[in-house]
Structure formats: structure tokens, C-alpha cells
Amino acid sequence: MGRRALPKIDQTLDLSRHFYKVETLPAPWDPVAIFGREAPLEIELGSGKGLFLQNAAMGTPERNFLGVEVAYKYAKFIGHRLAKRGITNAIAVHGDGLKMFREQVPDASLAAVHVYFPDPWWKARHHKRRVMNESFLEDVVRTLQPGGKLHFWTDVKDYFDSALELIAQVTPLVGPLAVPEREAEHDLDFRTHFERRTRLHGEPVYRSEFVKQ
Ligand SMILES: C[S@@+](CC[C@H](N)C(=O)[O-])C[C@H]1O[C@@H](n2cnc3c(N)ncnc32)[C@H](O)[C@@H]1O
Numbered sequence: 001m002g003r004r005a006l007p008k009i010d011q012t013l014d015l016s017r018h019f020y021k022v023e024t025l026p027a028p029w030d031p032v033a034i035f036g037r038e039a040p041l042e043i044e045l046g047s048g049k050g051l052f053l054q055n056a057a058m059g060t061p062e063r064n065f066l067g068v069e070v071a072y073k074y075a076k077f078i079g080h081r082l083a084k085r086g087i088t089n090a091i092a093v094h095g096d097g098l099k100m101f102r103e104q105v106p107d108a109s110l111a112a113v114h115v116y117f118p119d120p121w122w123k124a125r126h127h128k129r130r131v132m133n134e135s136f137l138e139d140v141v142r143t144l145q146p147g148g149k150l151h152f153w154t155d156v157k158d159y160f161d162s163a164l165e166l167i168a169q170v171t172p173l174v175g176p177l178a179v180p181e182r183e184a185e186h187d188l189d190f191r192t193h194f195e196r197r198t199r200l201h202g203e204p205v206y207r208s209e210f211v212k213q
Pocket residue numbers: 045046047048049068069070071074095096097098099115116117118119131192193194195
């Protein structure tokens with residue numbers, strides 16, 4: 001599926017509290033400096049246009065959310081989206097999420113990791129570029145707190161099956177737990193934009209959830 005152009009953003013809006021670059025995140029890692037409070041932190045890798053971040057932040061105000069997105073214009077668009085709505089418990093970060101996990105996210109610091117509809121890299125010789133790889137999964141296990149969750153959804157059956165096999169092989173995560181499909185109550189009542197598009201096309205979505213014990 002291709003992507004539509006992004007709506008224009010208001011260049012005068014102050015994004016300084018909602019849009020970061022991986023290199024400008026506080027070092028050492030300090031979510032309190034970003035969010036101004038202590039709260040369970042959830043990270044989404046590959047946030048696209050940011051629907052998950054917006055809905056999750058508004059629906060669970062007692063948690064903090066960080067979305068990392070490698071495409072600059074999407075990351076900035078998300079920052080704008082969050083700033084425009086005055087959301088204080090979510091930020092967008094521009095950069096390589098795999099590198100951020102490897103180099104910056106501390107052990108046992110996360111309540112959840114979310115990966116929704118990652119780029120499928122269809123050709124077998126490109127599968128090594130898939131984000132659900134062994135090294136990232138090791139980082140997920142390392143950075144989740146006990147009881148923390150990994151959420152992985154996709155519309156690509158082959159990616160789903162191979163990622164679940166890899167999770168079983170290389171991690172102690174418990175799952176997959178069943179994630180039932182929910183009826184959408186309004187036009188943006190989907191986990192992400194890609195879930196919305198996939199379901200509006202009448203195609204299946206494969207959902208999984210794992211827990212670190
Ligand atoms: C197919 S889109 C899905 C977007 C969104 N999760 C959704 O479901 O609507 C995958 C997104 O992952 C981003 N991405 C790919 N590799 C990444 C990485 N290493 N770090 C951060 N974002 C990444 C891409 O730029 C793209 O926006």
C-alpha cells in the first residue's frame with residue numbers, strides 16, 4: 001500500500017516539548033526530564049503518522065509514550081499532531097529506533113514495547129532488514145520490566161509467522177496471548193493508520209501480545 005501526502009503542518013506551532021531527535025534525548029536516559037513526571041513508559045518503534053501515540057496517550061493519561069520514527073517528515077508530523085492537541089504524555093522522536101534501543105534505553109525501564117505493521121521487506125534477501133530481528137528482540141527483553149509487554153501486529157502473514165517463531169526461539173517472553181479484533185466505534189478508532197487501511201480493505205490483521213515474566 002502506498003502512502004498519501006501528509007497534511008500541511010502549522011510551522012508556527014512550538015514543537016519543542018513534543019518533537020526530539022534521538023541524539024538530543026537527555027543522556028543519560030531521563031524520562032522525567034522529558035515528561036516532567038515519573039510514570040510507566042511505553043515505546044512504539046516505527047510510529048508512522050502517530051495514530052497509536054495519540055489514542056494511547058489520550059486513552060491512558062497515567063502512562064508516558066515515546067514514538068520513534070526514522071522518517072523525518074513523519075516524526076515531525078507526529079510531534080505536530082501531539083502538540084496541536086496539547087498532549088503532555090507523548091513525544092515523537094526522529095531517528096533509528098533499533099539504534100536507540102541498543103544504545104540508549106536502559107535495562108528494565110519499559111512497561112511496553114509496540115511494533116505495528118513494520119515494513120515487510122518482501123524479498124527473502126531483504127528479510128535481514130526487518131525490525132523484528134534477533135538483536136532487537138534481545139533489546140526488547142532487556143528493556144522490559146517484569147510484567148512488561150511486547151505488542152506486535154502486522155498484515156503480512158509470513159512476517160507474523162517468522163517473527164513469532166523467532167520470539168519463541170530467542171526470548172523467554174510468554175505468548176502469544178490472544179488479541180481479539182475490536183469493532184471500530186468511529187473513523188479513527190483503530191490501533192494505527194495501517195490497521196485502519198488494512199481493515200477498510202477487508203484484509204486480515206495478525207495480532208500478538210507477549211509478556212516478560
Ligand atoms: C509500514 S509503516 C507503519 C506505521 C505505523 N506503525 C502504522 O501501523 O500505521 C512502518 C514505519 O516504520 C518506520 N521505521 C522503519 N524502520 C525504522 C526504524 N529502524 N526506526 C524507527 N522507525 C522505523 C518507517 O519509517 C515507517 O513509518
